[in-house]
Amino acid sequence: MTAQPKDIATYNFAYLDEQTKRMIRRAILKGIAIPGYQVPFASREMPMPYGWGTGGVQVTASIIGPGDVLKVIDQGADDTTNAVSIRAFFKKVANVAVTTDTASATIIQTRHRIPEHPLTAGQVLVYQVPIPEPLRFLEPRETETRKMHALEEYGLMHVKLYEDIAKHGRIATTYAYPVKVEGRYVMDPSPTPKFDNPKMHRSPALQLFGAGREKRIYAVPPFTEVVSLDFEDHPFEVQTFDQPCALCAAENVYLDEVILDDHGGHMFVCSDTDHCEKRRNAPTSPLWGGRAEGAGGGLDQSTPHSTPTPALRADPPHKGEGKEKQ
Amino acid sequence: MYVAVKGGEAAIANAHSLLADRRRGDRSVPALRLDQIVEQLALGVDRVMSEGSLYDRELAALAIAQARGDLIEAIFLVRAYRTTLPRFGYTKPIDTDNMLVERRVSATYKDLPGGQLLGPTFDYTHRLLDPELAAGGDVAEPLQRETEAQAMPRVSAILAREGLIEPDGEMPQDHIPGDITREPLEFPMARDIRLQALSRGDEGFLLALGYSTQRGYARNHPFVGEIRIGEVELELDVPELPFAVPLGTVRVTECQMVNQFKGSAKAPPQFTRGYGLVFGQSERKAMAMALCDRALRATELGEDVTAAAQDEEFVISHSDNVQATGFVEHLKLPHYVDFQAELDLVRRMRAEYDARENPVKAEEKREAAE
Numbered sequence: 001m002t003a004q005p006k007d008i009a010t011y012n013f014a015y016l017d018e019q020t021k022r023m024i025r026r027a028i029l030k031g032i033a034i035p036g037y038q039v040p041f042a043s044r045e046m047p048m049p050y051g052w053g054t055g056g057v058q059v060t061a062s063i064i065g066p067g068d069v070l071k072v073i074d075q076g077a078d079d080t081t082n083a084v085s086i087r088a089f090f091k092k093v094a095n096v097a098v099t100t101d102t103a104s105a106t107i108i109q110t111r112h113r114i115p116e117h118p119l120t121a122g123q124v125l126v127y128q129v130p131i132p133e134p135l136r137f138l139e140p141r142e143t144e145t146r147k148m149h150a151l152e153e154y155g156l157m158h159v160k161l162y163e164d165i166a167k168h169g170r171i172a173t174t175y176a177y178p179v180k181v182e183g184r185y186v187m188d189p190s191p192t193p194k195f196d197n198p199k200m201h202r203s204p205a206l207q208l209f210g211a212g213r214e215k216r217i218y219a220v221p222p223f224t225e226v227v228s229l230d231f232e233d234h235p236f237e238v239q240t241f242d243q244p245c246a247l248c249a250a251e252n253v254y255l256d257e258v259i260l261d262d263h264g265g266h267m268f269v270c271s272d273t274d275h276c277e278k279r280r281n282a283p284t285s286p287l288w289g290g291r292a293e294g295a296g297g298g299l300d301q302s303t304p305h306s307t308p309t310p311a312l313r314a315d316p317p318h319k320g321e322g323k324e325k326q
Numbered sequence: 327m328y329v330a331v332k333g334g335e336a337a338i339a340n341a342h343s344l345l346a347d348r349r350r351g352d353r354s355v356p357a358l359r360l361d362q363i364v365e366q367l368a369l370g371v372d373r374v375m376s377e378g379s380l381y382d383r384e385l386a387a388l389a390i391a392q393a394r395g396d397l398i399e400a401i402f403l404v405r406a407y408r409t410t411l412p413r414f415g416y417t418k419p420i421d422t423d424n425m426l427v428e429r430r431v432s433a434t435y436k437d438l439p440g441g442q443l444l445g446p447t448f449d450y451t452h453r454l455l456d457p458e459l460a461a462g463g464d465v466a467e468p469l470q471r472e473t474e475a476q477a478m479p480r481v482s483a484i485l486a487r488e489g490l491i492e493p494d495g496e497m498p499q500d501h502i503p504g505d506i507t508r509e510p511l512e513f514p515m516a517r518d519i520r521l522q523a524l525s526r527g528d529e530g531f532l533l534a535l536g537y538s539t540q541r542g543y544a545r546n547h548p549f550v551g552e553i554r555i556g557e558v559e560l561e562l563d564v565p566e567l568p569f570a571v572p573l574g575t576v577r578v579t580e581c582q583m584v585n586q587f588k589g590s591a592k593a594p595p596q597f598t599r600g601y602g603l604v605f606g607q608s609e610r611k612a613m614a615m616a617l618c619d620r621a622l623r624a625t626e627l628g629e630d631v632t633a634a635a636q637d638e639e640f641v642i643s644h645s646d647n648v649q650a651t652g653f654v655e656h657l658k659l660p661h662y663v664d665f666q667a668e669l670d671l672v673r674r675m676r677a678e679y680d681a682r683e684n685p686v687k688a689e690e691k692r693e694a695a696e
Contacts, residue, residue: 011410040510045405050652052659075663082659084334112663130653141639143513168675174667193667213649215510239670257666271663 014061014094020044024062024217028208031219036181037149038132043215053086054212056109056128063124063208064090064107069097071105076113076254076271083111100274112175114196116253116275119205121222127190129211132218134178134188154186157229165234174239180227181220189226195238195254200226245270248279349394363387372577372606373397377647378404379507379526381576381605398528402648409507416503417560418570422580422603423480425556426473429607432481433550434584440478445555446607481552482582482599491584491597513639517623520642524618525604527645529611535635536617544621544633547586548600555579555607579604581612585620592628 012018020042027041046054064070070090074083078100086109087098099105102117109126119125135145138156148154157178164172171177177194181187189197190209200207200220207220220226230236244251246267253275255268270276350357364371364387374386378401386404393399429445432438485491495517497503504519511523524532539546557577561570583600587593600620602612621635634640644650 015410017410017412040512042507042509044507045402045409045648047406049402049655050649051654051656052652054652075660079334080660081334081338084338088335088338111659112661130656141513142643143639169678172671172675174671175664191661191664193663195667213653239667254663255666256662257669271666 011093013066014064014090015047016044016058016061020058021062024058027217028059028062028219031208031217032206032221034185035220035224036185036187036218038211038216038218040215041217043212046212048085048089050213051130052082053109053111053128055210055214055217056111056126056212057086057089057210058212059126059208059210059217060090060107060109061094063126064094064096066094066096068106069099069104071099071102071108071274072110073108073113073115073272073274074111075256076115077273079273101278102274112191112193113254113271114192114199116250116270116272117278118199119203121204123205125203125205125207127192127207127209129188129190129209129216130213131176132188132209132211132214132216134176134186149185152184154180157186161229161231165231171230171234171236177236178229180225180229182225183227186229187218187220187226193239193254194228194236197226197228197236198238202226241268243268245276248276250276250279349392358391360384360387360391363390369607370395370397372604372608373529373611374400374404376605376608376611377401377526377528378408380404380408398647398651402651405648413508415562415564416505417562417573420558420560420576420578422554422558422578423478423483425478425554425558425578425580426575427478427554427556429556430478430552430554431550432552434481434552435484438481438484440476478554480554480582482584485551485584485597489596492587492593492599494599511642513642514625515638515642517619517626520622520638521601521603521615521619523642523645524602524615527615527618527642528647528650529608529614531645531647531650532614532618533610535621535641536614538633539617539621539635544624544629544636546598546600546617546620548583548617548620549585550613551582551584551599553579553581553609553612555609577606579606579608579612581609581616583613583616583620587627590628592626598623598627 014021016024024041027039031037031039043055043058046057048054048057060070070087071078072083072087072090074080074086077083078087090096091098102108102115103120105123107124107126108115108119109128111128114125133142133145135148135154135157138160139145139148148156161171161173164170173194175193176188176191177197178186179189179197179200189200202223202225203220204222206222209216209218209220211217228236239254241251241255243255245253245255247269250270254271256271257266257268259266270279364383367387367390370390371383371386374389374397375381375383378386378389380386382404385407386400389400389403390397392403427440427443429447430440430443432442482491482494486493497516497518501516501518504516504522506519506522506526511519515523538544540548555577557575559575560573562573563570579602581602583602585598585600587596587598589595598620600616600618600623602615602619604611604615618635618641621633622638622641624631624636625638629636631637
């Protein structure tokens with residue numbers, strides 16, 4: 001009752017207290033040690049709502065130091081309102097340098113996209129995750145899904161994908177497309193479009209996933225196998241666009257549809273705003289055209305429309321079969 | 327366009343300054359002071375303290391003012407502050423037997439040691455809007471009497487003497503109470519953890535679930551053994567001192583439901599318990615909590631789990647209104663990347679459908695588009 005409202009707003013560097021950071025770092029280390037495994041952690045209330053990136057913010061707050069350079073994107077763009085808000089939060093509570101340039105960022109917090117510019121060793125990509133459990137919509141109970149992961153019992157997921165093909169002629173999952181990490185855990189890549197899945201495979205960057213409301217952290221260490229689930233006769237495919245970006249003419253990048261008028265007029269532009277701006281400003285840069293190869297923009301330089309990752313057969317699943325084909 | 331290209335930052339700042347303006351409202355009306363909120367909107371303050379899990383009336387009042395009276399937003403503000411506070415220790419369990427009682431009613435006995443005390447209640451008020459209150463008339467001082475030294479044993483203790491109600495439930499000697507604010511929830515959970523979650527759970531959600539048990543979805547024949555509201559003392563064990571140190575008092579509402587139980591393979595016929603305890607004065611919440619607590623003990627008592635209120639994962643995963651409001655409201659964040667992916671899929675599937683069902687029309691459409 002003695003609290004003076006004026007005295008209340010003093011916070012530690014990057015908002016979280018050091019005990020909390022230690023607890024979260026332990027969860028991150030465990031996640032890195034067991035790629036794709038969802039580590040429960042005592043998620044804190046954050047000064048932004050659950051579902052608005054509290055998991056990602058807690059992960060970023062626990063790993064960020066004064067020397068870091070932070071980039072925050074939402075839907076691939078640096079200037080969407082929530083990205084602006086999270087970037088401003090860290091500028092305020094950690095006073096770190098912020099950037100929109102993918103290459104010069106040391107930590108990139110993202111919602112729904114992986115940048116088009118390839119990530120490099122030493123960078124950390126922090127994903128905001130709403131529902132970390134890839135099996136959740138097949139089995140709502142946490143007690144059950146934890147058992148299924150423990151027993152590596154992923155038949156339900158394969159049946160779901162198979163039923164998609166039987167009903168719709170294709171796998172009707174376009175984002176949050178399930179992947180298998182290092183041949184063991186099936187993982188939700190967060191609701192990124194499946195176009196981005198190949199970029200996770202053997203990425204030199206560390207990928208950390210934070211789900212605040214659901215209190216889970218998981219990780220994909222650098223150079224880890226990340227294979228999108230598919231069938232031999234229905235290989236995984238990424239989205240393709242019939243036209244290039246209307247602003248920078250990039251091909252094989254993810255595009256957003258922008259409605260121009262109420263007569264059905266529309267155009268397609270890059271979802272990654274930093275990538276698009278760089279191309280428009282410096283058409284002679286190595287980025288120009290250089291990123292046109294590789295569907296999904298992964299490191300893998302296979303031809304577009306082909307399967308960028310080895311097919312992991314569902315029936316019967318030989319362990320490591322995908323790896324042999326590499 | 328709320329996903330502004332450059333200028334998002336300015337748009338956010340402008341929105342917040344408009345919010346501050348709307349919060350203040352007409353400048354010719356005096357601004358609310360925190361002590362006015364503490365004194366005159368006390369039950370709203372109590373709810374914010376209870377679901378915000380922070381016993382501090384001034385901060386709760388500040389949160390209510392800052393949230394423009396939106397209690398869930400106020401609860402969120404309090405939680406976000408609370409989570410930054412250091413943890414000095416855990417107090418000893420409060421002893422509600424020794425509560426300084428302001429209200430105490432039992433529905434199971436006509437009279438009982440300590441008597442029935444109505445206290446400050448809405449019960450038996452006729453819900454007629456009061457023009458005098460609007461006119462701001464003076465309020466008479468209430469009648470007071472000397473406190474009596476008479477003990478006020480809890481109804482559950484009276485029933486227990488006959489052996490007709492189950493014991494209060496024992497935890498193993500070495501059991502350390504959990505702390506849902508420091509450890510991730512894991513299912514299934516022990517009752518101490520569950521009660522913590524229920525105590526900060528959303529009043530409306532628990533009310534609806536409790537109501538559903540009365541209407542037959544996991545009916546458990548409840549009686550209000552007792553509701554008591556008053557001040558209890560908090561004590562903390564400090565390592566260097568041989569006695570517990572009193573820290574002050576908090577006001578709580580406790581509800582003990584007594585539920586009929588015909589017996590099962592696991593337990594004999596007896597009365598069973600449902601327990602509710604919340605900060606401040608909130609009988610509705612304490613009663614709803616007690617109904618839910620009892621329903622959630624279905625597995626422990628060997629009952630069939632048939633209804634939502636008995637399902638621990640369902641109830642506890644969805645009872646926190648700060649989590650619920652965040653996730654529901656996050657739908658207004660941009661989702662256009664995923665929507666684009668779905669749009670593409672639906673367009674392709676629709677084109678295939680049209681070609682299959684109505685080849686001529688699909689052909690015309692394509693020509694028209696070209």
